[in-house]
Structures are given as C-alpha cells and as structure tokens.
Amino acid sequence: MTTPIAPASVAAGRLVDTAEHGHVDHLAGAHNRRGRPKTDPIYYWFLIPTLALFTLAITVPAILGIFYSFTNFIGFGEWEIIGLTNYIAVFSDPAIISSYAFTFGFAFVTVILVNVIAFLLAVGLTSRIKLKSTLRAVFVIPMVISGIVIAYVFNFLFSNSLPAFGQAIGSGWLSESILANPNLAWLGVVIVTAWQSIPGTLLIYIAGLLSIPGEVYEAADIDGASALNRLFSVTLPLVAGYVVINVILGFKNYLNAYDIIVGLTNGGPGTATRSIAMTIFTGFTGGDYAYQMANATIFFIIAVLISVLQLRLTRGRAAIS
Amino acid sequence: MTQTAARPMAGSRRGGRDEAAATTRARRGRVGQETTNWTTMVILLLCSLTVLVPLYVTISMSLKTTAQAVDGNAFSLPTPIDFSGFAEAWQLTNFPRAFVISVLITAATVAGTVLLAALASYAIVRNWERRLFRWSFFYLLAAMFLPFPVVALPQIQLTGLTGLANPVGVTILHIMFQLSFSILLFTAFLRSIPLELEESARMDGATTGQTFRKLIFPLLAPMGATVAIFAFLASWNDFMMPSLIIADSSLQTVPVVQSIFQTQFSNNYNVSFASYLMAMAPAIIVYLFAQRWVLEGVTQGAVKG
Numbered sequence: 001m002t003t004p005i006a007p008a009s010v011a012a013g014r015l016v017d018t019a020e021h022g023h024v025d026h027l028a029g030a031h032n033r034r035g036r037p038k039t040d041p042i043y044y045w046f047l048i049p050t051l052a053l054f055t056l057a058i059t060v061p062a063i064l065g066i067f068y069s070f071t072n073f074i075g076f077g078e079w080e081i082i083g084l085t086n087y088i089a090v091f092s093d094p095a096i097i098s099s100y101a102f103t104f105g106f107a108f109v110t111v112i113l114v115n116v117i118a119f120l121l122a123v124g125l126t127s128r129i130k131l132k133s134t135l136r137a138v139f140v141i142p143m144v145i146s147g148i149v150i151a152y153v154f155n156f157l158f159s160n161s162l163p164a165f166g167q168a169i170g171s172g173w174l175s176e177s178i179l180a181n182p183n184l185a186w187l188g189v190v191i192v193t194a195w196q197s198i199p200g201t202l203l204i205y206i207a208g209l210l211s212i213p214g215e216v217y218e219a220a221d222i223d224g225a226s227a228l229n230r231l232f233s234v235t236l237p238l239v240a241g242y243v244v245i246n247v248i249l250g251f252k253n254y255l256n257a258y259d260i261i262v263g264l265t266n267g268g269p270g271t272a273t274r275s276i277a278m279t280i281f282t283g284f285t286g287g288d289y290a291y292q293m294a295n296a297t298i299f300f301i302i303a304v305l306i307s308v309l310q311l312r313l314t315r316g317r318a319a320i321s
Numbered sequence: 322m323t324q325t326a327a328r329p330m331a332g333s334r335r336g337g338r339d340e341a342a343a344t345t346r347a348r349r350g351r352v353g354q355e356t357t358n359w360t361t362m363v364i365l366l367l368c369s370l371t372v373l374v375p376l377y378v379t380i381s382m383s384l385k386t387t388a389q390a391v392d393g394n395a396f397s398l399p400t401p402i403d404f405s406g407f408a409e410a411w412q413l414t415n416f417p418r419a420f421v422i423s424v425l426i427t428a429a430t431v432a433g434t435v436l437l438a439a440l441a442s443y444a445i446v447r448n449w450e451r452r453l454f455r456w457s458f459f460y461l462l463a464a465m466f467l468p469f470p471v472v473a474l475p476q477i478q479l480t481g482l483t484g485l486a487n488p489v490g491v492t493i494l495h496i497m498f499q500l501s502f503s504i505l506l507f508t509a510f511l512r513s514i515p516l517e518l519e520e521s522a523r524m525d526g527a528t529t530g531q532t533f534r535k536l537i538f539p540l541l542a543p544m545g546a547t548v549a550i551f552a553f554l555a556s557w558n559d560f561m562m563p564s565l566i567i568a569d570s571s572l573q574t575v576p577v578v579q580s581i582f583q584t585q586f587s588n589n590y591n592v593s594f595a596s597y598l599m600a601m602a603p604a605i606i607v608y609l610f611a612q613r614w615v616l617e618g619v620t621q622g623a624v625k626g
Contacts, residue, residue: 039448040529046444050437050500051457057497058464061475068475075478121368129362137612138369141376144608144615146558146576149600152583153379156590161378161395195371203619256468259560262580277470281565284477293474300471307466 062300069293075284086294096295098271099279102186106275107254110190110197115246118198119239122205123231136206143199151263154192155179158264182272185265189273192260197253201246208242209235241314248310252303379601382594383407390590406591407599413585414596418571419578423557426492426574430556431549433496434503438548439541441500442507443533458508465501469561477565486568494566495556503548506621510544511537547618550611557604575600 069086073079090096125136142150159177166174178184212235220234236243258277261267267274276299283292374396382390383406384399390406410416441461448454480490514537522532538545560576567573570581579600586593608615 039451042529043444043448046440047457050441054461054497054500057493058472061472061479065472065475124361124365127361128358130357135365135369138372141372144554144604145601148560148576149579149597152579152597153375157395160393164393200619203616207620256470280470283474289474296471303468304466
C-alpha cells in the first residue's frame with residue numbers, strides 16, 4: 001500500500017475485486033476448527049515479549065516479596081519459613097504504626113485541601129474571564145516539576161524566608177523553621193504536596209465542569225437560584241463523579257509519599273514525618289528485609305482495597321464511564 | 322461517555338466547547354452577564370502567584386552572588402546578576418554526566434513505552450474475543466493498583482543479582498510501570514478507529530506487521546504524544562526508583578544528584594538553586610511546547626481509569 005489511509009470507496013471497490021480472486025484469506029476466509037477466525041501469529045509477537053518482561057519485572061518481584069514476608073530473610077544468606085511472625089510483629093511495632101498514622105493523616109488532610117482548592121480554581125477558570133488559557137497553563141506548571149527538587153526550594157523558603165517573616169512580625173512560632181518543629185513539620189509536607197498535585201486535580205475538575213450542559217444553568221436561573229445555590233445545588237451534584245475520582249486517586253497517590261518528604265524533612269524531626277514508603281525502604285539497609293516485606297504486603301492489601309472501593313463507587317455513575 | 326465528551330481538551334474541540342459553553346451562558350444572560358468577571362480574574366491572578374513566586378525565587382536565587390544569596394532575603398532581585406552559581410553547580414555535581422544519564426534513561430523510556438504499549442494494545446484490541454489477549458489487558462492494567470514501594474525491596478534484590486542495578490534496570494522498570502496507563506489510553510483510542518480503514522489496507526495485501534507500521538502506528542500519533550509526554554515526565558522527574566535501584570552513585574540521574582549534593586551545597590544557595598533550576602528546566606520547557614497533550618492526558622487517564 002502506498003497511502004496510509006485509502007478512501008472508503010476505493011476500499012469497497014477493491015474488496016469486490018480481491019474477493020473475486022479469493023485472496024482475502026485473513027479477513028473472511030480461514031477459520032479454525034472451532035469456527036473462529038484464525039489469529040495472525042504475529043499478534044503473539046506483539047504481545048508476548050511485553051507480557052514476559054512485565055512478569056519478570058513486576059509480577060515475579062511481587063510474588064517473591066510476599067513469599068519472603070513469611071520468612072526470616074534479612075536480605076542475604078540463609079532463611080527459613082516462620083509463618084505469620086513478621087505480621088504479628090508489624091502490628092505491634094510503634095515505628096510502623098506511627099508511619100501509618102502519619103501517612104494516613106497527611107493523606108486525609110492533603111486530599112481535602114487539594115480538592116477544595118482545585119475545585120474552586122476550576123470554577124474560576126471555567127467562568128467568564130480573560131487570559132483563560134494563560135492562567136490554566138500557569139496553574140499546571142507544578143505538575144511537571146520533580147517533587148524532590150521543588151521540595152528543596154520550599155525547604156529553603158520554610159527554613160529561611162518564613163522565619164525571617166515571622167521575626168519581622170514578631171510571631172513566636174513562625175520565627176523558627178516549621179520543618180524543625182515535630183508538631184508542625186507535617187504542615188510543610190502537606191503544603192508542598194498540595195502545591196504539586198493541585199494541577200492534576202484541577203484539570204479533571206475543569207473537564208467535569210465543561211461537561212455540564214449550559215441548559216442546566218438556564219433552568220437554575222429561571223428558578224431564581226443564587227450563585228451559591230447554583231454552586232451547591234447544581235454544579236457540585238453534577239460533578240460528584242469527578243469528586244470521587246479525584247479524592248480516591250489523590251488519596252492513593254499520597255499514601256506513596258516519599259520524594260517530597262525526603263527533600264523537606266527526610267522523615268524528621270525524629271520520625272515525625274516518616275511515611276510508609278520510607279519505613280519499607282529501611283528494610284533494604286536495616287537488615288529487616290522479610291519484616292518490611294510483611295509491612296509492604298499489608299500496604300499492598302490496603303492499596304487494593306482502596307482501588308476496589310474506587311471501582312465500586314465510579315461504576316454505575318453514568319457521568320464517568 | 323461519548324468520545325467527544327471524553328476528550329474535552331482535545332485540540333480544536335477545546336476551543337469549540339469553551340465557546341459553546343460561553344454562548345449558552347451568554348444566552349441565558351440578563352443584562353451585563355456577558356462581561357468579564359473581573360473579581361474572579363483578580364483572585365485567580367493572585368492565586369497564580371503561589372505558583373510563580375517559588376519559580377521566581379529559584380531563578381533569582383540562582384543568579385545572585387554567593388554573598389547576596391546568604392543574606393536570607395529570597396525575594397530580592399539579583400544585583401549584580403552573576404552566573405558563577407551555574408558554573409560551580411555544573412562542576413560540583415558533574416552535571417553533564419548526570420544530564421546525559423537522565424536523557425538516555427528518559428529517551429529510552431519514552432521510545433520503549435510508546436512502542437511496546439502500541440504493539441500490545443493493537444494485538445489486544447484486534448483479538449479481544451480471545452481469552453489470552455483479553456486477560457493480558459486486565460493483567461497489564463493491574464499494575465496501576467500496585468504501588469512501587471510494595472515491590473521495591475525484591476526489585477532492588479533482583480536487579481542486584483542480574484547485574485541491572487544501573488540505569489538500564491531503571492529504564493526497564495520505568496517502561497514497565499508506565500505500561501498500564503499507556504495501554505489504557507492506546508486501547509481506548511484504537512477502539513475508536515474504524516475497522517474499514519484497516520480492511521482496505523489488508524485488501525491491498527498488507528500483512529499485519531505492515532498494517533501496524535504504515536497505518537495504525539501513524540494513526541496513533543496524537544495519543545502517542547500524550548503517552549510519550551507522560552512517560553517523559555514520570556521518567557525525568559523520578560527520584561524514588563533510581564535512588565534505590567542504581568548502586569553506583571556516579572551513574573545517578575539529575576533528581577538524585579540534587580539529594581547527593583544537598584549537604585555539599587551548604588550555604589552556597591546560589592549554587593544549589595542553579596542546580597535546582599537546571600534540574601527543573603527541561604521538564605518545564607517540554608511542557609511549554611507540549612501543553613496540549615499534558616492537559617489531554619490527565620483528563621483521559623482519569624476518565625478512563
């Protein structure tokens with residue numbers, strides 16, 4: 001074939017032509033015994049290598065890791081199966097429990113903050129304003145910046161500029177770096193994570209808002225709805241599906257928090273901002289391989305449960321699927 | 322959701338939809354409703370400062386002299402403008418080496434992701450009635466539910482054992498973790514391509530391989546751009562995976578190099594910010610040129626996922 005896309009009329013003409021000569025074997029002709037059309041073997045070559053590589057790179061490690069969680073493997077040397085001992089120990093390990101408490105608390109606060117801000121920005125960006133596309137382009141920039149790099153930038157602002165401002169206005173608690181305060185450091189992590197993940201959430205809300213037909217608002221206007229009424233009684237219910245997606249996707253992402261925390265506090269002060277991912281990775285250096293794999297397996301089960309919840313909630317919402 | 326509704330950001334349609342929304346809203350209008358909402362716009366402009374100020378600080382700090390950078394005022398303009406921070410960061414972090422490694426990993430990830438995902442998606446969509454292909458689809462998609470920390474420890478162990486504790490190993494893992502999202506986008510797009518196009522190629526005697534190369538792959542280009550941009554951003558900005566997988570710190574990527582040298586920058590803030598800026602710039606530049614596909618990808622991924 002010479003042109004990538006042949007006009008339909010030509011195609012139809014040739015169909016008749018070739019059919020007469022009986023050359024159309026792989027479309028209409030050959031069927032196997034079970035009456036299905038034969039699959040061109042090359043399709044297997046398209047798929048199988050990727051499937052094999054994927055299995056070796058992801059499935060095998062996952063199964064291996066879960067297997068090791070039932071052993072006393074320390075990363076090298078001999079090991080034996082010890083059953084559920086690791087799991088029982090994980091549930092009473094204060095370091096792991098506090099990393100779960102921090103990560104879930106952080107994810108919960110961040111998801112609310114991000115969704116409220118992103119939704120309001122999306123309402124603003126779909127209203128009658130000038131510079132619409134420029135503003136949208138600016139708001140999306142944080143999404144494309146490396147988490148650890150922007151965390152270092154904010155680290156400087158939190159450690160130097162904010163305390164300088166605090167001293168200038170004579171505020172006691174602002175005069176010291178919030179990252180050095182065990183009770184406030186998590187706020188820094190929330191702010192930078194929100195800064196970076198608002199764009200993705202915002203774009204999904206914009207898509208949701210643009211899918212609402214204008215007639216709905218006309219009807220609301222005829223009924224004499226106020227602007228606030230319109231927002232809460234018309235807009236919000238109509239983008240409810242998008243809210244569900246954003247909340248669950250966001251929550252799942254925040255549970256993996258790592259880069260930004262490394263750049264801001266490295267888990268500190270003490271272990272105040274140590275996330276689940278950071279705790280798992282200590283298994284690599286700390287000789288706790290099997291033990292941290294039990295932790296990782298529990299984390300995996302939680303991630304799967306959240307995904308199942310997501311599928312349950314989004315399925316059956318006509319607006320989404 | 323129909324194709325049109327699923328792609329509200331897509332190219333020319335975006336303008337069309339915005340205009341349509343604007344006209345319907347104008348139609349419902351009482352007097353003065355067509356005018357710009359200045360209050361909203363001013364608020365949005367103020368909000369955009371939260372994005373722009375950290376970027377401004379990064380640029381201005383990187384252009385200061387060391388003496389000015391330590392004075393603690395992040396918001397002052399650099400006087401005089403001084404590029405020595407860049408020169409020092411360039412040498413200290415051995416930036417060219419880290420940059421080349423990052424570029425190679427990212428380029429191979431983008432090429433590998435687009436090619437493997439396109440081939441697999443095509444095979445899956447055209448053989449959907451076959452169990453192997455249908456199940457492969459769900460199998461490959463399942464990785465979206467698997468957070469990297471869960472498989473990190475065994476992957477560190479296995480890459481170490483197989484001699485892949487280097488940028489090659491990271492590239493392979495980047496491609497594998499990018500497959501789910503990419504296959505999701507490609508299969509959705511392929512299902513919307515009419516089969517007649519392909520049949521006409523087959524009539525001309527094209528084999529499956531030729532049909533893919535000359536017809537399907539070019540047709541996938543717009544979606545391929547979205548897939549490529551996301552593979553680029555994920556690979557270029559990744560810190561977690563290279564920091565754990567690459568054993569030799571002299572083979573590390575640009576984001577990891579920032580953390581390795583963070584302590585050595587000490588109070589030479591102009592040097593550290595020059596280094597940060599060099600790490601962010603490529604992604605921001607690519608974004609400015611490829612905005613459309615970035616915007617499209619987020620929406621597509623969320624709506625389909």
